[in-house]
Amino acid sequence: MGTADTANKDLTFSLAEKKPKVVFVLGGPGSGKGTQCAKIVQHFGYTHLSAGDLLRAEKNSGSENGIMIQNMMNEGKIVPSEVTIKLLQKAMVESGKDKFLIDGFPRNEENRAAFEAVTKIEPEFVLFFNCPEEELERRILNRNQGREDDNIETIRKRFKVFLESSLPVIEYYKAKGKVQEIDAAKPVEEVFEAVKVIFTPKVEESCWCRCVIL
Ligand SMILES: Nc1ncnc2c1ncn2[C@@H]1O[C@H](COP(=O)(O)OP(=O)(O)OP(=O)(O)O)[C@@H](O)[C@H]1O
Ligand SMILES: Nc1ccn([C@@H]2O[C@H](COP(=O)(O)O)[C@@H](O)[C@H]2O)c(=O)n1
């Protein structure tokens, strides 16, 4: 067996041992996934892993997959799962943490099925930031973070991929009762109010009743 295979097995084994909690954070490009994840990290102690950020870092590291990742991103296409899952596994293990927001993943059925098969991790739930396309386009064109894919031609391609490949994944999790949908067209703080409700631990009903009676 090659050393790369052994390293992947080690990653998978380390993760399986930890049984981490995972929340998938999905939504169209520019829906505010990164913005809201930063706030969730501050308030609820999760570790944020953005699949897009990990792929950008891998591309910039001069790795053998760099050119392929760059080409896929410029076309708004989804990088093969094998590459993205390895980056996610490595980041999870190296963080030493056990509660993760995985932002922008799974982006298609291949991502979803491969992650489940390799890691055996089932998400606690899926946070879906729903926002109309005109607003998404406005936000991305104003983002100014120097992202090469934030140009109108690539943005349109990313929207198409979202509708054709990513929405079916959200539907898959909806059918399993795992989707927490949020109106992401509102201002940042209003969106976060809705997010907080989802992450704030619920007080057991029986406990609440006892407290009221006492
Ligand atoms: N609720 C909001 N109202 C207005 N602007 C917002 C809101 N949330 C985020 N933004 C802004 O919109 C832009 C996109 O937000 P962000 O980068 O968080 O989106 P994203 O979902 O991570 O996008 P991508 O999928 O392209 O990485 C940023 O400039 C951000 O400041
Ligand atoms: N699971 C994923 C996530 C992202 N990509 C590629 O990265 C681009 C940017 O992603 P953001 O979440 O930062 O917007 C995206 O358009 C894809 O090209 C991917 O391949 N797989």
Ligand SMILES: [Mg+2]
């Ligand atoms: Mg983002």
